[in-house]
Amino acid sequence: MFRPAQTGHDDPVDETPTGRSRPRNSAQRPDPQSAPPKAAPRKAAPRRAAPATGATPRVRRATKAAAPATGEDAPQAPEEVTMSDTVAEQTPLVPTQKTTAGPSPEDDALVVPSEKPLPEDRYLNRELSWLDFNARVLTLAEDPATPLLERAKFLAIFASNLDEFYMVRVAGLKRRLQTGIPVRRPGFLPPTEQLEQIAERTTALVARQSRVFAEEIAPAMAEEHIHIVRWSELDPAERERMRTSFREQIFPVLTPLAVDPAHPFPYISGLSLNLAVVVRERDGGQELFARIKVPNNVPRFYALDRITRDGVRTVRFLPVEELIAAHLGQLFSGMQVVEHHLFRVTRNAEVELDEDRDEDLLQALERELARRRFGPPVRLEVAASISDHVLELLVRELDMDSHDVLRVPGLLDLTALWEIYNGVDRPALKDPPFVPATHPHFAEGETPRSVFARLRDHDILVHHPYHSFSTSVQRFVEQAAADPHVLAIKLTLYRTSGDSPIVDALVDAAEAGKQVVVLVEVKARFDEKANIGWARTLERAGCHVVYGLVGLKTHTKTALVVRQEGNHIRRYCHVGTGNYHPKTARLYEDYGLLTADPEVGADLTDLFNVLTGYSRQTSYRRLLVAPHGVRRGIIDRIDGEIALGERGLIQLKVNSLVDEEIIDSLYRAGQAGVSVDLIVRGICALRPGVPGMSDNIRVRSVLGRFLEHSRVFRFGRDAAAEYWIGSADLMHRNLDRRVEALVKVTDPAATGELDRMLTLMMSDDTGGFELSGDGTWHRRQGRNPQEVLLRRIVDRAEPTT
Template identity: 55%
Template sequence: MATSNINLKDPKYYFNRELSWLEFNYRVLHESLDERTPLLERLKFLAIFSSNLDEFFMVRVAALKQQVQANVIKLSPDGLTPSEQLITIRNRLRPLVKEQDHLFEYTLRSLLIAQGIYLINYVDLDQEQRTYLHQYFEDYIFPVLTPLAVDPSHPFPYISNLSLNLAVIVREPDTNEERFARVKVPQVLPRFVALPKELRHQEDDQTALWTGVPLEQVIAHNLEALFPGMIVQECHAFRVTRNADLSVEEDEADDLLLAIEQELRKRHVGKSAVRLEIHTSTPESIKLRLMEDLELEEIDIYDIDGLLGLKDLFYFMSIPRPDLKDPSWSAVVPTFLQRVKEVVDGNEDGKIEGEGEDIFSLIRHSDLLVHHPYHSFVASVQQFITQSAYDPDVLAIKMTLYRTSGDSPIVNALITAAENGKQVAVLVELKARFDEENNILWARRLEQAGVHVVYGLVGLKTHTKVILVVRRESNKMRRYVHIGTGNYNPKTAKLYTDLGLLTCREELGADLTDLFNFLTGYSRQKSYRKLLVAPFSMRDRMIGMIRREAEHCRNGGSGRIVAKMNALVDSPIIEALYKASQAGVKIDLIIRGICCLRPKVEGISDNINVISIIGRFLEHSRIFYFHNGGDEEIYIGSADWMTRNLSRRVEAITPIDDPNIAKELQEILGIMLADNRQAWELQTDGSYIQRYSSDNGPEQSSQNIFMEMALKSAGNV
C-alpha cells in the first residue's frame, strides 16, 4: 500500500468519540459481570456505570441535542452529523442498559441473598413486615411528601434533574374520572429502607445480615394516605435527566463568581430534559403524556426492567462484609518520606513541632516522585503544603485548585499560611464541571482569610496541577515545586492513580513563576524553559516529538513511543501517530477511556497497540515516553491528548530529568503493558477484548503489583 497517497483525515480511520466513551463505560459494567470481582464491588461498578451515564446524558447528549436544535450539520471526525450520533448512541446504549438491568435483577440479587443480604420487593413482604413499613411511612416518609395534581388548574410540575418520581393515576369514586398526579421520591431519605433485625429474613435459624425495600415501593404501597377519598388506580416510577452544563458568557460577566453562582441555581432547577427512564410496565398512555410534557421523543426514552437509578447501589458498600469487597488498602509512606517530620501544630512563632527532617531538605537532596494511591498523599503533597504554611522561611505559596474535597485540609493550610503572613495566591477554577459550587465556597473562604484568589482566564479552564513555594535559604531564594497529574484532593487521591514530582530545579521554578504571572496578571508569556504548556506549545511539542521518532526510523534507526492518558481525541495528534506508525515507530498507548484512533489498520496503524486498564482504582496519571534514538525523554503532567486540553485549557507537562525517576516511570509503563487481569485490547473494529491470564501466563494485575511495590518501598514486606 502506498502510504503517501492515503488521506489520513478520512473518517474511516477515526472512532466516534461518544461511542468510544460508551465502550469505556461497558468496560466498567463488565467489572460487575466479571465473577472474579467481589460481590459488593460488583454492585459498586453497577453504580459507577449508572452515575457515568447520568453525566454522559447531562453533558454529551445534551450538547448533541442542542446542536440538532441549532441545525448544526458539521461532521465529527468519523463523519457523523449530530443527529446520526444521537441515533448511534441510542442503538449502542439500549442493549447495555438491558444487560445492566438483567444482571442486577436476575443475578446479583440472588447472589446477595446467598450472603444474607435481602433487597426485596414490597409485594414479597409478609404482613408483619408490611405493618412495620406502614408505620415507618407514616412517621418518616409521609411528612416530607408533596403530591402534585396535574389538571387544567394545575400545570404539569417541573421535574428536577435526576429525580426519581411516581406517576400516579387516581380515580374519583363519584364520577369515575381519572386524574394524574406526580409524587417525587424524596432524595433526603435513604433510597433503601432497612427492616429491624427482628423482621429480617431467617435462613437456617440465622438472621439475615440486612433486609430492606426500595423507598419508592414503600411510597407506592401507601399512596392512599396522600389521596384520601380517591381510589389509587396505578403508579409507575420514572426518572428524568436534564442538560446540566453551565453556559457562562465570561466576556459579559463583571463578576465571574456571581455569574457562575447564578448558573448553578439554574442547574439545580435544570434545563431541558434529555432522557426519560421508565419501567417497562408503564402504560403507553402515561409514557406519551410524560414525553409530551417533558418535550421528549422516542429516542430519548429508556425502558428499565427493574429498579431505576442504580447509582444508589453505592449504599451497599456500607454493609460490613469485608469478605465481599476488595482487600482494604491504605496508602503507605515510602522510606524516602519516612524521615520527614510531620506538622503537629504551629505555635505562635511559626515553628514546626515534630522530629526528623523538613521536606525541603529531602527535595534539595534529589527529586521525589510520588505515586498515588499507593504512596500517601497526606504524607507527601499535603505535608509539603502544610509545612510550607508553617515554615518561617517560606515567603510565598502559589497553587492551582481545580477540584478539592469539601473539608479540604489543603485549603485550611493555605488559610493558615496567609494568617502567618505569607504571600498566598490560589487560582481556583470555578468552571470545574460539577465542582463549581464547592469551589465557590472555598474561594470565598480563602478570600476572607486574605489569600489572593483568581479565577483563571477568559475562555480557558485552568486544569494544570502545580504548586510553587518560595523559600529564603542562606541569603538566597529557592523555589520548590510540585507538578502533578491529579487534583489536590485528599479523598480522590485514595481512589485515583496519579503521579507527582517534587523538585527544586531552577528552570522548573522559573517556569512556574512565569506561568503563575500569566495566570494572575497581564503576562503574555508563551515560551517556557522546560515545561510544555497548553494552549501554547504543548500540541506542537508533542507532535514534534512524535515526528522525531518517525525521522529516526526513516534514517535507519528505531522509534518507540509509550503514552498513558485518560483519552485520545485530538485529530492532529492522531494523524501524527498514524504517520509515525507508517514510518515504523512502535507505539503503545494506555488509554483508560475515549480513544478515537483506530489501531492495527494495514498501512495506517499496523504498529500501534492500544490497551485500557479498568480496576479498583481509576487510572488518571499521564505519562509520555519517547525513545529519541536512545536519548530517552519522559514526561508527566495534567493533559490528555484531547482538543480541549491542548487548545482550551491551561495545562502543564514536565520533563523528568532525574534518571532514577525516569527509570521508575518506565517500569510503571512496562508493568501496565504486561497487565493480563485488568487490561483490555482495542480492536480495529472499535471493540475491546479483555486479556486473561490463562492465555498470557500467570495473572499480572498492574494495580496489585503497584500495591506490592509500595509496601516494599515502605519496608512493610
C-alpha cells in the first residue's frame, strides 16, 4: 500500500489549461468577505471611490469576469452579502438617479394596486437554475437534428461551463460553509444542502454527457470516418509514428513525481490532466505512487490520417494520455507498472484584491493573478475505472470530501472536443457558414458617406452577429481615429480580442494627437492579464487610461466621439449590450445603438466624467445607470404597467434574472393582469405560471448556434411602448456592484426591429425552452428564431425595417 506523503508543490510552469477558446488562468485564491471598499490613492493612475451621498460602506471585494463560448456570462462569484443584502440599500454607492423618461411612483396619475402577499417559496435556487441552463446546452448536444460536429461542440461548451461553475459558484459556497457567513436572502438554501443537491445533479448531468458521447456522437463520428481511438487500435505503422512523436515531443517534458517520505505529494494545478501511476519493484515489494502531469503545451489529440481501400479519407485521433500511458515503462525504467488512472482537479478561481491598499491596482492584480492557481481544490474528476485505494489517496492528499469526487465514464475533460471541431474540415457536419450583413444604412452607395454623416440623419440599431461588427461599430471607431475633425474619443473596454482593431484604432488616434480616454476594466474575470496588457499598450501610445471606480466593476459598453463641425461641437455615441470584441461579435447575439442624439451625447459625457473624474452626476436624460438607477428605473416602469392592468405589457430579454426586488415587482404585475414575457438565457429565479401568483408570466429560453447575450427591455404596447437596451442583467452584482448603462431607443425603425425580435421569441410557433412553475424546463418545437433572423437580416428574405 502507499506510504503517507506531505503536501508540496511541483514545478510551476505550464499551468495554463488547454482546450480553451481564450487564455485562462487555472485557479485562484478564495475571497474572504469583510467590509465595503473606500477610496485609495494610486501610484500610476488614480483610483477613486464611487461618489456617494453619505458614508461609503467598506468591504473587501473579490474581482470577477465571465466565459468563453460563454465569455462574460460564465457563472459569477458569490454575492457579497454585506453590500447587496444589508448596507448597500441604506448607503448607496452613487446618488439616486432620476430620469425624465417613463412613469414615476411619485406621479399623482399613477395608481398601483394593493399588493397581495407572495409565498415564501416564490424563488428558484440560482445555483440549481444555472445547472438547468447547462442541462439545456446538453439537450442541444443530444438533439440528432443538430449537425454532428455542432453536437460535439455543445458537449465541449457544457464541460467548459461546468468547469467555471465549480471554479466560481461552488467555490463560493464552500467558502461560505467554511467561514459561516450568514445569508439573509429569501429562498436561499444553506450551503451544505446546496452542495449536496449540486453534487447529485452534476453527477446525473455528467452521466448524460458521457452517455450521449459514447453511445451517439462517437459512433456517428465513426460513421463519418472520424475516430477517437485507443493505443491498442493502432496498426504497426501508426504505432511507430506515435512512438516517434512521443520520443521527440512529449518524453523530454514529462516529469514523474514520486510520493514517499522524501517526496511530498505534488501540487496539482487546476484543470490539468494527470496520470496517477502505481508501480513496484519487478521482484515484488511495496506499491509506490507517482503522478505525471499531462503537458498542456501539446495537443490533446494526435491526428492520424488514413486512406481506406475504397479511397475514403479517415481521421483517427489518439488522446495524448493514451500515448503517455503506452510508454510508462520508459518513465519508470526497471519498475513494474501496476495500474494507472487519469484524474483532474478544479480549483477556486477567485482573486482576493484589496483595493484599500495604497498601491498601484495593476501591480496588486498581477500579484494576485500569480497566486490564483494555488486556490483550494473544489472538485476531483477521476476515470470511472479508478481503484478505491488510489482514489482514497487522492482524496486524502487533496483534502477533499467524498461528495467533491466525480467519477466520469469514458473520456475525461470533453472541453477537448473543441480541438476536433476546429481540426476537422467537414462543412457538411457543421452549421452552414454565413457572412454578416452590412447594415443597410451603412451600405456604400455610389457616393460613399461617413458614419457620422449617416448618424446625423437618424439613429442606427445594429444587431450582431447578423449585422457586421466590422462595418458598423468597428468602422465607427476607426473613422473617428482617422478623421481630422474628431477631437476626442472616450470608450469603455471590458473585453476585446488578442489582435483588436479597436485598440489599434485608439492607439492611432492618440498618436495623431487626439484626446483618447479608455476605461480598461482590468478586473474582468479570466481576462485580467490580457486587459493589463492592453492598458499598458494604450498608456504607452499616449491614451489616458483609467481603471474605473474603487469597489465597482465597469461593465457598461459605451463609446463617445467628440467632433468639431464648423463653429460647434457634435457628439456621436455607441451604447451596446456586448463587448468591443470583433471575434465574439460573430458568436454572441448583441444590439448596439449608434446615435448623434444630443441627449445621449450629454448623458455619455456626464457618465465619463463620473468614471474618470470626481463628478457626482445625479440625473440622466436617456440613460439608466447602475449601481442605483437601473433597478429603480425598471421597477418604476413595471409599476407604470401595473397601473394599466390588463392593458399593460412587459417584455424583458436578459441573460439572468435573480434580483428579488425586480422579481417581486414582476409577480405584482402578473397579479394585476399585465402580460409579462421573459426571455432568459441562463439563470431564472422566478416561477412562472403559478396560479394566483404568476398566471400571466411566461418564461422562455433560446439557445443555439449564437450565444443570446443582448439585454432588451420593453414596457407598454404599440406606440406608447418604451424600449431600452444595455449591459445590465437583473442580478445583484449588475445592479449593486457594477457601472451599467441602459439607453432608451426612440428611433421608429429601431423600435420596430426590437418589437419584431421580441414578438418572434415569444411566438407560439417559435421553438426553444419554456419554464414551468415547478422549476422544470420543457423543450418547445417550432421555428428556430436564430435561423429566422439569419434569413430576415442576412439573406434579406424579409425587410429589416
